[in-house]
Amino acid sequence: MPAWLQTLVRPLLNLGLIFQISIGIVAGVLLALFAPEAAGSFSLLGQLFISALKAVAPILVFVLVAAAIAGHRQGQPTHIRGVILLYVIGTLLAAVVAVVASFIFPTELSLDLQEVSGNPPGSIIDILKNLLLSVVTNPVSALMDANFIAILAWAIGLGLMLRNSAESTRAMLNDLSDAVSGIVHLVIRFAPLGIFGLVANTLADTGISALLDYGRLLGVIVGCMLFVALVTNPLIVFLKTRQNPYPLVFACLRGSAITAFFTRSSAANIPVNLELSERLKLDPDTYSISIPLGATINMAGAAITISVITLAAANTLGIPVDFPTALLLCVVSSLAACGVSGVAGGSLLLIPLATSLFGISTDVAMQVVAIGFVISVVQDSTETALNSSTDVLFTAAACRAAEERAG
Template sequence: MAQIVVGLVLGIVLALLAPGAASAAGLLGSLFVGALKAVAPLLVFVLVASAIANHRQGQRTSIRPILLLYLLGTFSAALVAVLLSFAFPSTLALVQPKGGIAAPASIVEVLRDLLMNVVDNPVHALGNGNFIGILAWAVGLGLALRHAADTTRRALDDLAHAVGAIVHAVIRLAPLGILGLVASTLAETGFGTLWGYARLLAVLIGGMLLVALVINPLIVFWKLRRNPYPLVFTCLRESGITAFFTRSSAANIPVNLELCHKLGLPEDTYAVSIPLGATINMAGAAVTITVLTLAAVNTLSIPVDLPTALLLSVVASICACGASGVAGGSLLLIPLACSLFGINNDLAMQVVAVGFIISVLQDSCETALNSSTDVLFTAAACRAEAAKTDVVESPTS
């Protein structure tokens, strides 16, 4: 962690003192993110298949409660975004969007794309980072190999550890990667163009901070019945910071798997929950979709009643869960949410264009919240399950 902070500081200094060198240093960041993205699909595939193939009969996992936490967290984030948007209404200076962007027409289309990813060709899924398809094939292969020879299952386990060793080596380069990412971002984009959207960004980032520091801890406290903040801060520090700069949930999967290992969580649970969370646990995306949609509504002076606001929270949650199945992520699902208020697609796509303008900060904060929450809820569910087991097995209980 100290090395990452050093890399962060050096990146800022380099961007301020030598912008030309900072842009060149961006190669370090690109290599780091590229290495993480390259190894993540293979790691998920072999880790999940190995965990299921070597799963012991009678050993319990915590996938169901983790899924419940994922859905609860995403819906709660959408509600928070609605409340903040009502308390601090924002408006947009709508601009013409660039061509070549196509948004999904309905929730049915989003869910259909998500289901089609499940039956994707395994080679295509690995090559394109389709983690829903990778998970489906890994689970199927793992189940098929549960009755294979011990040597086969052992070989699969050895392969998982070998890929894990490569991941450890890549993660060791994180300080250099962070240095390059910070330096190049500050040197090439700067933050001057963001000041015009300061109020909107304040609502967006404020909502994500509220979810990360208040809502998520409350959910974890409900699950564990003890102080959640040590775990919350560990996840934000070890996962959130890296995700903020990589701006990629897929790239952060190896980081999250490594953190789960450090926390002592059961591998056969987090091997499935972490890549699944990178696909459907999207609290940050729910905040983005809700805040930008209501900003468009305020700009057009459209009245919003409570039932419609609650419906927006539900729609934003469903859209967020399907965000990874759509090119462009959460921003391209804004037109779908805008359609609830009768906003036509042309105007909605202008809102998407605004989203791309502020994405330097919006996407970074969104990814940090999404990715760190994957580990947080996985750890909370696993520790709650372990506590139940201890109570049942304790003779004094």
């Protein structure tokens, strides 16, 4: 490498990953604004980055969970129960925030779009049935399809069976875990380039013109997510830890939400969250399980999206919504959100399930889903950023609260 290029690049490499990602975002925006024709040519960088994360995430989760459980000894503390309780409370409160905001800022939709394809589930029973069937999926298929429910189930089962294995077997699992983690660290080092490509291509393709027609709806959704991220979640963390929550909140937003915003996939962001948990010095036995579990069931952003768009549809059709029905919607949205797959746009096809509470036909509901896809450039990105960063936040809160009690 020429000396002048080394002089230029070295200061950038010495910056932290967050600063490098910020530079990538700014560069992507500038390229999309001033040279949109050239921006599309950099889309390959973003595609490679997301594909690499999605490729490594299933095997990483499988190996980490199996190694953590196999190496666990009786009497070692884990905090999974506390984390799961925070996941449930956080998702339910997010739905409540969305319902309250929808009453304060009612929105209406233009239901004149063409229907979109998709097979939404018919009931909560269908969602729970699908989750149970996912648990017993063939493990090879689960790894190939990134079915994290099945991956978790098989990893937990294998880990439990190996708890009494030879020390050399557990050491081999730990070495394998370290090797896969090393690959993940290498992939994440390319995040600035990947996000640069994603930003440039997305802005060049869509711009913001398509979002202006639904600015009020998008404003309510994003406003609810910001409120949950900056008010509700910090309050939950404070009640759990009795400490100032904002240093931890902002650390999780910086370390997780930024990449999740652009990857738009909780599953793809699992490696990022695992590395952040390691940097925060959390309990590996806890975060190796709670992070992939959170990518499946901790869906505050999805609960907000489902609740706000459903109430917007009801308001458009002049359907009155009383308090008991709104409360039921919070519960249904929370349960449905837990069935959202950790991929982009997963929450939108669950909207017909929620609209069925108000007797809205499937044809109309799917038009509402189409509107959701129009605003998904921002909605889905913000939703994923909230979901994924909250996984680390609540894991850290549970771990630190347990450490305080032990200390």
